[in-house]
Amino acid sequence: MVGIGYEGFPRETPHYSFKELTFEAALKAYEDAGVDPRKDVDSFVVCEEDYWAGWSISDEGAPDQLGGVLRPLHTVSGDGLNGVANAFMQIKTGYFDVVVVEAHSKASDILTYEGILTFAFDPLFYRLLNAHPHFLAGLEMDAFLEDHENTEEDCAEVVRKNRENARHHEAASFGGQTSVQEVMDSEVLFRPLKAAEISPLADGSIVLVLASAEKARELTDQPIWIRGIGWSSDSPWLETRSLAEARYARWAADQAYRMAGLERPRRRVHVAEVDDRFAYKELQHLEALGLAGGNRAGALLREGFYEMKGDLPANPSGGSLGVGNLLEASGLFRVMEIVRQLRGQAGEHQVEGATLGVAQSWRGIPTATGGVAVLEA
């Protein structure tokens, strides 16, 4: 990892088209990496979803704002962390030295967010029930709390922690002081899921520059290494996938940890950025990643283990609850944040002495798809 750049993360960006938003992020990433995209970049990977863009075959609109016209470029219809995996594999072929990954959210352009989510459900089986798509998060949270040793208050704690952390992130839109009681008192929308536990949407673009080991050493004194990466999808059928446990994340973590040779991650990882688009997801994901000593994420949270000053700060950036839901850029945001931490460039939310970090993505409702990256300074 040799370059990072972002533009964001306000609730809306009416002054930018998505192309301009992305261009601003790309300029910063290329400056950070010291590369000229027209000369030095061998391939581009853009992660986007046509229905978020409101533009079919939207990959055709992807090259110019990244400097990728007449260069190899492909899109991944998925989260940005999957794009990192694609770039990683391209570099491993030996044919590409420098590969750029981009993902963005222009959520403020979408007038019917719930309508798009509902459209992602199976048309003959689930969709005709005509339920609000977040009912699935309510089902998952219920199953998770029933099966694991966590409580509704633990989930509320996640909101309190992440919004507190986001106060120290320079670009977060939803930082603030929230008490557990305030979260518990917020409207119950999909019991047991409450309004304050759902991350609000935000806009932003993130660009990362990856390079082969040799090229990375040439470009920077401080490369951040991808030690392992993995991704997986659980069954698309709600009845046969696991609702209580995030199996997709566990499988992805197993692959990434195996590649990295990482054992006993809870004791070795210094910082984690995991998907928290709903508060319970953070606990569920920490457990799936082996960062919670089994199913004890709630208990560890209560003991302060995941706080900024704890043994393993989780979402020191503020996560999606504090920074905002960045749609397909959510996973790329988490990778970028781990890179900042490992470089010692996380500013006011820096975790002291972090040299090994984990970033994890989830593609959001209604998916059971996620990825994990292990990064080291």
Added chain:
Amino acid sequence: MGRKWRGTPLTAADIAEGRVATAEWRPEAKYAWSAGESIGRFLEELQEGHLVGRKCDVDDTVFFPPRSFCQEHFVRAGEFVRLKNTGKVETYSVSYLDTDARRLEEPVYVGVISIDGAAEGMGFMHFLGEVEEKDLAIGMRVKAVWKPKKERMGAVTDILYFKPV
């Protein structure tokens, strides 16, 4: 014909009259795309009856419609520049069908018009009007015909068509 296929054929009437189980879903997919700095300015200027482009400071290329960055040099674009509302037909076609593929009584002439002062080949796809089909030609010089000012909305349709000069 004459070959007997196995199975029960379906007709459009079977579906229309509910003799076949169907599921129907109308997606809720609505957007309000931000035009951004360059296209936003371009649309505002159209409402005033002007065409604007934007320069790349590296080699003075003028983008039309204006862009916020140069895709070749990957730099922020420079100044907006006002252009004449004349140009040249780069290519054209005569469309005999409407968007539903029904035959039009009067065919529509569509052309790509490069705008004078903009970079080579940059311009508009727009209608051609006040011209006979037999007179259409690549290389033809044309000029924008605008809607009356009070009917303009800041859209490419603020120009009705381009006519020969």
